[in-house]
């Protein structure tokens with residue numbers, strides 16, 4: 727049974743502690759960035775930023791300003807489209823014990839556009855120097871040592887939970903029921919397909935374009951022949967009712 731995250735955005739204050747903790751644990755260097763008129767910084771995920779707290783501001787019909795926080799990262803898809811699109815043996819693997827989708831040094835031999843294009847959440851990034859494709863690895867080194875992922879450990883607001891899938895799913899449903907009492911639009915995002923489940927209280931599009939699965943930019947011949955991409959197929963089926 728894979729491990730699972732619950733990221734409860736209703737508890738997130740956009741403190742960015744998780745973003746910084748990820749960077750520190752992964753020993754990723756600081757990079758020049760720029761202020762783009764929003765609290766979100768850097769503006770997007772990069773090969774040195776595997777976790778990014780996205781920040782959106784919306785003016786509602788009544789003139790009130792609402793803020794939406796979304797601590798973005800790889801969803802560790804249960805049937806990962808990026809892995810299905812891989813053409814290099816051993817470049818993208820899935821750890822049996824945890825379900826973590828892990829990119830190895832062999833990703834340098836992959837076609838980056840194909841791998842990024844296959845991801846419904848636009849997560850993979852490439853290091854331009856060594857050509858390796860990178861993303862969150864579920865802090866596999868910490869899991870092996872019996873520790874929580876660094877981002878989960880760092881969240882003082884208790885917005886992130888990590889553990890056995892059945893227990894986290896149970897908690898997610900209970901928390902959803904609680905939030906729905908005051909926020910009827912609350913929902914879990916693609917919970918049946920992912921090991922990183924977000925709870926949001928409003929339209930997911932208000933949080934981030936890729937908060938829910940988007941159609942892949944590139945669907946490879948290999949994927950089409952395999953009839954792969956089950957997360958999107960399930961989503962399409964659900965929308966058809």
Ligand code: SF4
Nearest residue numbers: 738739741742744881
């Ligand atoms: Fe949100 Fe917790 Fe991350 Fe802070 S550490 S940005 S509260 S998820």
Ligand code: SF4
Nearest residue numbers: 800801803806808845
């Ligand atoms: Fe791969 Fe994207 Fe799924 Fe992560 S979210 S496992 S990068 S397809």
Ligand code: SF4
Nearest residue numbers: 748862864865875877
């Ligand atoms: Fe970063 Fe580890 Fe959290 Fe992934 S699980 S976002 S690598 S801190």
